[in-house]
Amino acid sequence: MNNPPDISQDPAEHEEYAHNVQKHVRGYLTVGALLLAFTGITVALSYVDFGTRKANIGVAMLVATLKAGMVAAIFMHLAAEKRLIYRVLIFTGFFVLALFWLTYLAWYNPVVR
């Protein structure tokens, strides 16, 4: 049967590995702080009148997309993924948009009393 693999590391390698972890943790903390800051910015922007309701929604969604991009790229490691992952993601994104489009059709057949 499977023998447990030898997981002991030589000290030098461990040093380097630990150093990398430190760097990653710092990256995560930075992104976390940025996300908090942008949350504040979104709330502040909601008080600003950009002319129309649509414009306000557009601005808020723009900030949200930026934040979502950070979460996906850093927290979800998308920035360092293999090509296959991107292909699957595009495939999925296509179906998500298709579903959004279906609900959008309600504009042409509204429920009225």
Next chain:
Amino acid sequence: MQKFEHYGIFIKPGVLEKYEQYLGNNRRTEKGMEPRIEISGHLHNPEALKDPNIKEYEIGLDPVFVDPNNPSNDRPHFLYAPPTDHIAKIEKEDVDRIDSFGPWHSAYFASYFTITGLHGAHVLAGVLVFIYMWLPVSKRLYQRNPEHLANRVEVCGLFWHFVDLVWIFVFPLFYLL
């Protein structure tokens, strides 16, 4: 319980003009904004909901309806502002519908409660996953096959951050706009 005496009163389309001082629709139409059709606040005579002999609702107005033409009220406010002591009398005859602010109130509140509730359920699921990862199983798995544990951590992280990602869009859409 003041929270449960907060009501929205939908005015019949034909008589909106009568309540112009609370709605401020002349200015809104001029500016190309959609008209207000609902007056909300703290219902001072909740017995009017059931008693057909009471002909009008007395409602302590939410700040927006006290000063409807103030541009600062054109945008929704994130922070809670309690109802005022400014009481408006609204004839039952002019009322299309009166509702408290539960999921039954409108399509907005229905989506608001559904989405927030579902999101809460997913956060709870994430916390349960974290608790599981804390248990001794993880330590045993690490000793047996660290690669396997690393994969688990990775997948839990993906779930957790995807839920986070959804909230990034849900929060501004439902709470700010």
